Amino acid sequence: MTQAIPGFDYQRVPVADGVTLNVAVAGAGSPIVLLHGFPQTHLMWRHVAVDLAADHTVICPDLRGYGASDKPAARDADTYSKRTMAADIVTLAGRLGHDRFALAGHDRGALVAIRAGLDHPAAVTHLASLDVLPTLDMWDVLHGSSAAVAFHLYLMAQPPGLPEKMISASADAFFGYFLDMWAQDPRVIPADVRAEYLRASREAVPSIVADYRASAGIDIEHDRADRAAGNRLPMPVTVVQQDWGAALGFDAAALWRPWAADLEHRTTSAGHFMAEESPDEIIKLLRSLLARPHQG
Template structure:
């Protein structure tokens, strides 16, 4: 990490041991704790444009999910268990306790938002307020996967294919795939929204075989166990008990598949939310708009 730019000046770096290996975290700021979780194909670095403003009001704990960034990348095994959002949620609760935070608010983007809403569902006493960025629930994604959505979200089925097909295809030119994904999912359809220093972090963490395997396992878990967990919750009438806010890019995938709030109501009947002018990577494309939207929600007393 020493040759990469420090995009979180004044933040401490921690490696926290958990039952599934070490998680990398950064911590800084003051106020009530707020856990920030990144998505695919990025790392904790994606929060760098928002961290300073958020840290004026919250103690930020910014994590690399298992298999991403600088966190451990365990083998997925036969059932993809380490990469289920339920398993990730359990590790994050363990890590947060070790950091001294038994109860906290949570904001997640993409895969981090999926781990986030699973944490809030499985550990309802832990999460004070939940913010989900540019996703609809896994249940809604798979059960509404028509032709248009399948073309928009092709990676959901591609990365979930049995090992080693996607790993071998990605390994042919991983940095090309990373940069093509970042560019094609942004509102500008290029790399202009991304700080070159952040891109250096993403490139450094993306290309190794264990990382590529972990990312595929993340999506394999999404197509199997994560979907099953959502289905069981909906069948049982279980819902998120914490106040929940959804923010999405007006040029992102959720905005092109119907009303994102309607898709959320099966799990969060009282959810509120709004779009911001961005593609998928709204924290780097429109960071001020995201902060302006989430700070009043996070400040509101339950």
């Protein structure tokens, strides 16, 4: 790791099966864990984290398989299921002394956060999801030519072998494509941070693909089981996303309501990398979420 969030202390914390996570920690007060997305590392939270650390304990890990965290070989579908990755985060917080904590995730990190809220409701006090739908709904809304915007989901859903070879053969072009196309202004990701994202992703192709492959398989099974059982996120939930519904023809808020009992849903004019493009907006939303009352 060549980049760090200013003022944060770094450590490696064992979480499960010999897997350790790289984590940056700063501040004091009620804890909040911030989970990054693709193709990024914990550095995507650098602006938001510094602000929140003024009055919260802020915990920014690299997810299993990403950044400077361990990247175990995918022994089976569960190795990179969101259930396993969520258990990592609950264990991490506990080992840092926090049995209860707020949780915010962007992109892949948001899917991990949602699963943590469903599987560990007693641990998660508040939940924020940035720019995703729950896995089951995400696949349901992708159809016809509109699914072309998510070509990477279909590529990485294929059996092991070909996706890894194709991506590894042109890793910087592949990952750089998303950094360029998903940002309204790619300049919000400075050259040194972009280089770190590309380096980290280049070194993690098998685990990144395994994470996405799980979302086309075992993660759907877990979501279906929760939907059938009527399980919901009981904590206050804030969702902020681009107006996907207008672009692809669905009502995002309506898709979210069955999952969250206490939901605030917002759209943003920022691009996908909203914590880097519009950090003040995300800070305001997270502080508003943390002020909402919760049980327990």
